Amino acid sequence: MKHTAKKKSNFRKWEGFKIFLFTAPFLLLVFLFAYLPLFGWIHAFYDYHPRFRMFQAPFVGFQWFTLMFSTASWRRMLAEVMTNTFAMSFIGILTSWLPMAFAILLNEIHNVKYRRVVQTLTTIPNFISWVLVYSLAFSLLSSSGLINDLLMRFDIISRPIMFLHMGNGDHVWAAMWGLGTWKTLGWSAIIYMAAIAGIDQELYEAARVDGANRFRTIWHITIPGLIPTYMVLLLLSIAHFLNSGIESTYVFQNAFNLRRIQTLDLYVFNLGIGAASYSLATAIGMMKSFVSLVLLFTVNYISKLVRGESII
Amino acid sequence: MHDVKWIKQHRVGDKIFNISLYIFFALCAFVCFYPFYYLFINSISANDVSARGGVFLHPIGVHFTNYISMFMLEGLGNATFITLSRTVLGTLATLLGSTVLGFAFTQQKMWGRVFWYRWVIATMYFSAGLIPVYITYLHLGLINNFWVYILPAVIAPFNVILVKTYIESTPASLQEAAEIDGAGFLRIYATIILPISKPIIATVAIFAAVGQWNAFTDTLIFITDERLFPLQFMLYRFLTQSASLAQLIRASGGAPGIDMSILQYMQTPTSVRMTISVIVFTPVLFVYPFFQRFFVKGIMIGSVKG
Numbered sequence: 001m002k003h004t005a006k007k008k009s010n011f012r013k014w015e016g017f018k019i020f021l022f023t024a025p026f027l028l029l030v031f032l033f034a035y036l037p038l039f040g041w042i043h044a045f046y047d048y049h050p051r052f053r054m055f056q057a058p059f060v061g062f063q064w065f066t067l068m069f070s071t072a073s074w075r076r077m078l079a080e081v082m083t084n085t086f087a088m089s090f091i092g093i094l095t096s097w098l099p100m101a102f103a104i105l106l107n108e109i110h111n112v113k114y115r116r117v118v119q120t121l122t123t124i125p126n127f128i129s130w131v132l133v134y135s136l137a138f139s140l141l142s143s144s145g146l147i148n149d150l151l152m153r154f155d156i157i158s159r160p161i162m163f164l165h166m167g168n169g170d171h172v173w174a175a176m177w178g179l180g181t182w183k184t185l186g187w188s189a190i191i192y193m194a195a196i197a198g199i200d201q202e203l204y205e206a207a208r209v210d211g212a213n214r215f216r217t218i219w220h221i222t223i224p225g226l227i228p229t230y231m232v233l234l235l236l237s238i239a240h241f242l243n244s245g246i247e248s249t250y251v252f253q254n255a256f257n258l259r260r261i262q263t264l265d266l267y268v269f270n271l272g273i274g275a276a277s278y279s280l281a282t283a284i285g286m287m288k289s290f291v292s293l294v295l296l297f298t299v300n301y302i303s304k305l306v307r308g309e310s311i312i
Numbered sequence: 313m314h315d316v317k318w319i320k321q322h323r324v325g326d327k328i329f330n331i332s333l334y335i336f337f338a339l340c341a342f343v344c345f346y347p348f349y350y351l352f353i354n355s356i357s358a359n360d361v362s363a364r365g366g367v368f369l370h371p372i373g374v375h376f377t378n379y380i381s382m383f384m385l386e387g388l389g390n391a392t393f394i395t396l397s398r399t400v401l402g403t404l405a406t407l408l409g410s411t412v413l414g415f416a417f418t419q420q421k422m423w424g425r426v427f428w429y430r431w432v433i434a435t436m437y438f439s440a441g442l443i444p445v446y447i448t449y450l451h452l453g454l455i456n457n458f459w460v461y462i463l464p465a466v467i468a469p470f471n472v473i474l475v476k477t478y479i480e481s482t483p484a485s486l487q488e489a490a491e492i493d494g495a496g497f498l499r500i501y502a503t504i505i506l507p508i509s510k511p512i513i514a515t516v517a518i519f520a521a522v523g524q525w526n527a528f529t530d531t532l533i534f535i536t537d538e539r540l541f542p543l544q545f546m547l548y549r550f551l552t553q554s555a556s557l558a559q560l561i562r563a564s565g566g567a568p569g570i571d572m573s574i575l576q577y578m579q580t581p582t583s584v585r586m587t588i589s590v591i592v593f594t595p596v597l598f599v600y601p602f603f604q605r606f607f608v609k610g611i612m613i614g615s616v617k618g
Contacts, residue, residue: 016421019497020428023416026409026466027428032452033445033464034435040444050450102340109333120601121341124348127596129526131548135589136347138551139354139582146350149365186344190608214326247529251548265442272443273533285441296437312437 044283049276057279064283084173085263089241091177096234100226102185103192104218119193122186133179134251137164165256172260176248191233192226199225228307235303235311239296242288264288348593355379355586363580377577378587385584387538388546392591395542398461399524406520407513409466414475415505419497436469442533449534456537461530471516478512479505515606522596547588550581 044064046057068074109115125133140146141163148160163175199221207217244263253261262270268288272281296312303311354362358373366372382388416422417429440448446455454460486508490500506513531545541549 012421013423015497016419016425017423019416019419019421020423022497023413023422023428026413027431029409029463030432030435030467032448033467034440037440037444037448038438040440040447043444043447048447050447105333106337108330109337114334114337118337118341120604122344123604124597124600125344127522127526127600128593129528129544131528131544131551132526132589132593135547135551135585136351139351139586139589140347144365146365146368150368182343186340194608245529246532250529250532251551268442269533273446278443278447282441282443282447285443289439289441293438 041282041286043279044286046279048278048282050278060279064280065287067280068284080259081262081264081267084260085242085244085265087173088176088244088263089237091173092180093234093237093241095177095181096237097230098181099185099188100192100223100230103189103196104222104226106189107193107196107222108214108218119186119190123190124186125183126187128183130247130251133183133248137179137252162256164252165254170260172252172257176252176261179252180248191229195226195229196222231307232303232311235299239292239299239311241295242292348597351586351589351593355583355590359578359580359583362586363582375577378579378583379591381579382584382587382591387541388543388588390539391541391543391546394458394540395525395544397458398527398542399521401462402465402524403517403520405462405466406468406471407517410468410471410475410516411506411509411513412501413472415479415501416497417472417476418479432467432472433469435467446533455534456540457534458540460534461524461527461542464530465520465524468516468520471520474516475509475512478509482508511606514603518599518603518606522599525596543588543592547585547592550585550588 043057045059045061047060047063048057068078106115106118109118138145142148143160143162145163147163148157151157152160203221204217207221212220242264244265246265246269249261249263249266250269253266264284265288268281268285271277271284300310300312303309350368353369353371354367355378356374356376357367357371358375359378361367361372413432417425419425422428439445449455449460454463486504487500490504495503526544527542528544528548531540531542535541535545
């Protein structure tokens with residue numbers, strides 16, 4: 001009896017190991033694509049170039065880290081990039097309530113068909129690439145695009161407005177915010193639409209019996225019902241404060257607006273891949289990774305403190 | 313009396329509010345959709361008219377030569393092939409990775425289950441950064457290699473969570489019955505897990521496919537070989553380098569059997585840009601409304617996990 005139990009348990013162990021073997025190739029890929037690159041941080045302490053083999057590049061210690069802060073022009077460059085990153089992320093966070101407002105207002109439309117059509121059409125831009133956003137913007141906003149064409153036709157302006165130069169960079173933040181909002185507003189609202197549908201309908205009925213009008217029910221029932229969802233998303237966006245990505249800014253960058261559009265991510269790309277300063281770009285990216293991780297844990301700590309729930 | 317007046321005023325206010333809402337959302341929908349419509353009607357209008365910016369309500373001088381000549385443009389057929397291959401293979405890769413791992417992590421008896429689960433999930437929260445990734449891929453031989461589009465897509469920690477959560481929500485009795493019948497991991501995976509997970513597989517597949525179709529930055533970072541450029545990247549090049557585009561247009565003979573010297577049919581940088589854009593966004597535009605419920609389901613399951 002004991003013997004068979006042991007045999008059974010051994011068999012179970014073997015079965016469990018077999019499952020591991022089936023997943024092993026995938027776990028190896030995780031190592032190759034997510035963990036192995038971490039060793040690449042070592043290049044921040046070398047003067048790396050692809051023509052060198054591993055560890056043949058000269059060791060330079062903290063040279064790159066000190067270089068970033070060594071001269072006034074480097075410091076100005078870094079300050080500029082950080083300003084852009086902070087400004088764009090900050091505008092995004094300031095306006096992060098927009099999808100919630102959009103959902104609340106859309107929910108006030110009682111014609112279900114109309115609501116669904118609006119929802120479908122406003123969600124579509126979320127699913128096209130930034131290249132296509134650029135292409136659409138090019139067709140509509142370039143010097144020969146539709147908007148300029150119409151404005152000139154009606155003699156409202158005499159010379160085309162250079163939307164895509166973004167006022168030689170002065171309006172980049174606003175323009176990028178506008179494009180981003182166009183692209184994601186409808187999609188981001190969907191999660192709030194679902195959250196509204198999840199609010200107990202009896203609350204609304206009770207409020208109506210008490211004589212509350214629709215604005216009061218929105219203020220006292222809908223908005224408080226959505227705040228938890230909003231807080232989670234807000235905390236996540238704070239955790240991703242530095243991760244602006246390069247797709248949107250890369251396609252819209254040009255010689256006129258570069259000074260104001262270059263965020264940290266784009267700078268690392270332009271410096272590392274564009275200008276082949278691999279080691280310096282690694283050093284900058286490394287500092288970004290650390291700050292991002294600290295942000296994530298801080299935000300998670302706040303979430304645990306306030307909501308009693310972890311977000312990661 | 314006072315009451316009636318109050319209600320009346322109230323109703324008028326309500327009505328105005330309602331009408332403004334309808335108008336506001338009509339405007340939102342218009343702003344979101346018109347750019348696509350504008351490009352489409354221009355791509356089928358006479359090229360000399362559209363180049364002058366004369367088409368904005370309905371197509372003028374409808375013809376489809378732009379689309380026919382697109383296939384004559386050098387490199388575009390290849391880019392379409394690359395885009396299609398990476399969409400199909402990349403989606404399959406994501407599906408394979410997330411279903412095998414998602415299923416394995418539901419099995420209590422898996423060796424080192426908790427450790428390996430964390431091993432995968434932890435990768436959502438850190439990144440080595442662009443350049444270390446680039447250097448690693450360089451050493452792995454993935455630079456200027458088609459597989460750079462596919463292999464990294466195999467691991468999608470978020471999708472692993474989605475599939476795992478979904479499988480855990482299905483009744484375990486089916487699996488148990490199969491186990492008693494002596495079915496192993498792969499048999500259960502193929503005959504039970506895959507069929508019952510159809511809804512979540514559809515959700516993951518659609519997100520993965522749209523992601524692959526739209527991908528642009530991986531080409532930008534890892535690829536310099538023109539034969540590996542997908543449509544999105546070609547479009548970007550056409551948008552920024554009109555010189556190369558003009559050259560390409562001159563090199564192509566245009567559509568067979570059509571006199572390309574007629575202004576109406578003559579390819580211009582504008583017509584090429586618009587036509588490629590339409591080719592690139594049409595699949596997404598058509599796929600999206602039909603699969604909307606899967607997208608919505610995806611975002612909902614995702615939000616539960618946070």
